[in-house]
Amino acid sequence: MAVSKKKATGPAAVPRADWPLGIHRTLAASQVRLVGYVPDAGHKRLIELCHADRGMQSVVLSTEEEGVGLAAGAWLGGTRAALLMQSSGVGNCINALGMLRECRIPLLMLVTMRGQFGEFNPWQVPMGQATPAVLSAMGVVVHEANSADAVAPAVETAARLAYGSYQAVAVLISQAVIGIKSFQEQRSQ
Amino acid sequence: MKPAPMQRRSVVRALLKDRGRLLVVAGLGSTAWDCTAAGDSPLTFPLWGAMGNAAMIGLGLALAQPGRRVLVITGDGEMLMGLGSLATIGVQKPRNLSVVVIDNERYGETGMQATHTASGVDLSTTALACGFGAAALVREARALPALRKAIHAGAGPLFAQVKVVAEKLPLVLPPREGGVLKSRFRKALLGKAADLD
Numbered sequence: 001m002a003v004s005k006k007k008a009t010g011p012a013a014v015p016r017a018d019w020p021l022g023i024h025r026t027l028a029a030s031q032v033r034l035v036g037y038v039p040d041a042g043h044k045r046l047i048e049l050c051h052a053d054r055g056m057q058s059v060v061l062s063t064e065e066e067g068v069g070l071a072a073g074a075w076l077g078g079t080r081a082a083l084l085m086q087s088s089g090v091g092n093c094i095n096a097l098g099m100l101r102e103c104r105i106p107l108l109m110l111v112t113m114r115g116q117f118g119e120f121n122p123w124q125v126p127m128g129q130a131t132p133a134v135l136s137a138m139g140v141v142v143h144e145a146n147s148a149d150a151v152a153p154a155v156e157t158a159a160r161l162a163y164g165s166y167q168a169v170a171v172l173i174s175q176a177v178i179g180i181k182s183f184q185e186q187r188s189q
Numbered sequence: 190m191k192p193a194p195m196q197r198r199s200v201v202r203a204l205l206k207d208r209g210r211l212l213v214v215a216g217l218g219s220t221a222w223d224c225t226a227a228g229d230s231p232l233t234f235p236l237w238g239a240m241g242n243a244a245m246i247g248l249g250l251a252l253a254q255p256g257r258r259v260l261v262i263t264g265d266g267e268m269l270m271g272l273g274s275l276a277t278i279g280v281q282k283p284r285n286l287s288v289v290v291i292d293n294e295r296y297g298e299t300g301m302q303a304t305h306t307a308s309g310v311d312l313s314t315t316a317l318a319c320g321f322g323a324a325a326l327v328r329e330a331r332a333l334p335a336l337r338k339a340i341h342a343g344a345g346p347l348f349a350q351v352k353v354v355a356e357k358l359p360l361v362l363p364p365r366e367g368g369v370l371k372s373r374f375r376k377a378l379l380g381k382a383a384d385l386d
Contacts, residue, residue: 076253
């Protein structure tokens with residue numbers, strides 16, 4: 001019988017470019033059992049990792065606002081939830097976020113940014129630029145991750161703040177991390 | 190002979206009769222007052238805001254508590270604001286979730302303006318098309334005991350659109366503070382663990 005020689009010293013290091021893997025590990029370590037999302041190209045790998053994790057239930061939403069209700073219901077039932085979305089989706093959540101503040105329900109939001117660095121689609125710019133101010137206005141704590149190296153530490157501290165201190169916390173993952181879409185790339189996808 | 194029109198308070202009272210271990214989410218407005226009139230409970234989460242989100246709160250709760258039955262009682266205006274959630278629930282297919290819409294075809298808190306259901310929009314067919322296992326349009330009180338039974342023991346997700354008369358009733362209000370409503374719900378459901386997570 002083959003015996004694994006791998007030392008039980010914890011998970012292997014996460015390659016710099018694989019920041020979604022770092023996020024997934026943080027979600028798992030934080031006992032997040034429910035993940036709601038509206039897909040974004042920047043979250044493609046993280047969504048796949050969450051779906052593949054048998055300890056997590058992943059729920060695709062019709063609109064991001066639904067995810068706030070999903071997370072609130074999960075917390076009422078004793079389960080930690082996280083939401084994945086693009087910056088445009090933050091605007092769809094605004095009124096629902098008021099519930100998290102009024103009821104003091106923790107939530108970790110992972111937001112991939114558009115309309116930020118080198119955006120090619122002008123329609124993404126207004127909401128992208130307004131995202132931090134909109135979240136702050138609704139009482140959501142904002143952490144920004146502007147490089148691939150910064151993502152894992154930002155998500156770890158955000159998760160601690162969210163579930164340890166019962167806060168709604170958003171990590172904004174910069175367009176500088178995700179890369180800039182072009183029409184050519186979109187055509188080839 | 191046309192069946193006698195149903196009154197919302199008696200419908201909700203019949204559905205919540207001997208509710209046992211049922212977890213209830215009550216949608217913003219009249220349905221929250223209806224649930225309170227039937228008897229306030231820490232295991233009812235009445236919404237004072239977040240319009241359009243009642244069914245999704247029910248879904249989150251149902252997924253977190255697969256061993257408990259979850260009932261969302263909401264109004265037609267509230268449900269219409271979150272129609273996409275019917276598709277989201279239909280895809281997840283939680284067996285322990287029921288959504289009951291008390292349909293008076295009016296926005297009751299804002300001057301009794303007509304909702305889309307007054308013009309024939311059929312929520313029960315919508316729910317069925319979205320993948321709910323069962324969806325009923327209920328017009329007669331004699332159907333309520335079977336609906337109550339299905340809420341407690343049927344295979345969900347279950348949907349019912351219950352037509353009621355449009356009437357303004359005395360307010361019967363639950364506590365208002367969100368933190369209180371959340372904490373009492375978690376405490377009643379989770380016990381000591383509610384305060385330690």
